[in-house]
Amino acid sequence: MSSDQVDIRSERVDDIPVIVEWLKQMEIGKWIDQKLSQPHGNHQGMSYGQLSVLLLTYIITQADHRLCAVEAWVSRHQETLELSTGWSIREKDVTDDRLARVVEELGKQEEACQQIELKVGQHLVRTYALPTEVGRADTSSFSVHHEQIESEADSLLRYGYSKDRRPDLRQYRHLLGTLDPAGIPLVSATLAGNGADDPLYYPTWQRMASVIGHKQFVFLADCKAGAIATRAQIATKGGIYCFPAPMSGQHPLLLKQWVLDPPTASVEIRLPQQPTDEPAVGQGFEVELGKFWFNPTTQKWVRWHERYLVVYSTQLATAQKRGLHQRLDQAQTALDKLVAKPGNELESLNAKVEAILKRHRVTEFFSVTTTAQTVTQTRYVGRGRPAANAPTQQVAQIQLHLQFHRQPQVIQLTEQLAGWRLYLTNAPITQLSLPQAIIYYRDEWSIERGFHRFKRGHLPALPIYFQNQDRIAGLIFLLTFAFRVFTLIEFVVRLALKTAQQSLAGLYDGNPKRSTARPSAEQLLKAFGNLTLYVLPHTSVFVTPLSELQQQILALMKLPESLYQLHLRPRKT
DSSP states (O other): OOOOOOOOEEEEOTTHHHHHHHHHHTTHHHHHHHHSOOOOTTOOSSOHHHHHHHHHHHHHHHTOOOGGGHHHHHHHTHHHHHHHHOOOOOTTTTOHHHHHHHHHHHHHOHHHHHHHHHHHHHHHHHHTTOOOSEEEEEEEEEEEOOOOOSOTTTOSOBOOOOTTSOTTSEEEEEEEEEETTTTEEEEEEEEETTOOSGGGHHHHHHHHHHHHSOSOSEEEOOGGGGOHHHHHHHHHTTOEEEEEOOSSTTHHHHHHHHHHSOSSOOEEEOOTTOOTTSOOSEEEEEEEEEEEEEETTTTEEEEEEEEEEEEEEHHHHHHHHHHHHHHHHHHHHHHHHHHHOOOSOHHHHHHHHHHHHHHTTOGGGEEEEEEEEEEEEEEESSSSSOOTTOOEEEEEEEEEEEEEEEOHHHHHHHHHHTTEEEEEEOOOTTTOOHHHHHHHHHTTHHHHHHHHHHHHSSSOOOSOOOOOHHHHHHHHHHHHHHHHHHHHHHHHHHHHHHHHTOOEESOSTTOTTOEESSOOHHHHHHTTTTOEEEEEGGGEEEEOOOOHHHHHHHHHHTOOGGGGOGGGSOOOO
8 A cells, every 4th residue: 555745844934924024114125225335246145135134034033133043044934035025045145154244234334324224214204104292312231241352442342330230241332212102213323331321312312303304302311311511402403302400510409499499389290091089190390491501612602491390209209208218227227236346446437337328328317426435444464363462454445436316307308309300391381291291201111111122022132142343233233123123013003903992802821802902012923923834745835824813913013914825926946
């Protein structure tokens, strides 16, 4: 008895067609090919733009950026990739050497990368009608375990202030400029690990204004952007900003003065759609002042009007008071132990007291006195029980005493100022009211979410396997485009759900009935994780049929179901 063997090959399709389509619609490969300097004349095979699309597809699907693994991955999904992209992919097109060359060129050609971001950003704003009322910028540090192999002056990896709390490691910094409400990146930059953030914000605002197409968006950033030079330059160029005031110079004195003696009445701050029976999340008032700044470049004075927003947050006040008393109690416990065993050296005792107060950040809340007292004691000379006429000697000893008590007036004043913050803006009240400014700052997590994805999320930038700093910069540049894919997917799908007043069910493992109106890109792409392509005899192909959930997601993404009708596409030979 004989049986004919049928040669059927299969490979996973999953979310590859969706990701490739998003990358095509975003025109990433197109602008990389147009703006990046082309390889030498002997280069054959796929272009830089095509290789970038394949690498981005690998990064998004596999949550991995190792170049050495891409070639094997492409080999396992070659049929799907060729049918989805329409490209002919040869065996050695995606070796790690070729991909490393692309990544390195992206790191070297900084001006070209800025032009790529400009063109892609302008395309996204126009095509998807992105809201352009609010943009924000921030930086984060990325610690690496590299040894320094280049000169310190030219190195990207340096020691600096670590947001990862790893000052023992070298690091690089990354800047993102994003667009609310989806947090879609518009501009980015990979920076040396030891630089200051202050000079970055004005050039970032300029680049974001070029992408958005106007200057009337509200530019948000942290207090490091609140330097008067940054504010003056943005205001002079017709921009709008809103920054937390840095607590330096005259700002602490102004805040204290206004909180203790408010110049105007406070208004309640309530969140959108907050029930009226719930207490307000805070209160605040504003003071308008004229500002002056001397521009050292033009040798001219700059003048503009600025609103100081004095804001109180109930939640922040509670947290600050709780933290203050925890630090006070911890410091007092440590000082009590020191009272019991002060030692015998006054200088050492003073150093220990100073270290305790500094460690718990309570130096101004305690009054501490240390004294040294010389005590003379009479002792018998010799060993054993002394006789009646045994000789004696006078022995002098130094005894240290530590006394401390809390400063109730200072503590009371600090509690009175708890929860109050100062914001600076030149926006007219018709464009940015006091409550709206606070609501914007409550959405600061949107840009932090991007850094979280790079550090511990689905787009890991760490660990870095490269030693070449141009390749590091080029890889991070590509990761920001992967981040654009994620945020753009979320924006489109969430907007569609909001418009239809619907929610999406079936995305949660173990709870298929649970629904959400704000699905993440990771959840949406994971829903395509059970699709397989079969290559049948006579070169025909067959793809697992789409489920109802997958069809619904494609409709929300405004993508056609034909993405998975790969059997209708011509195969490459």
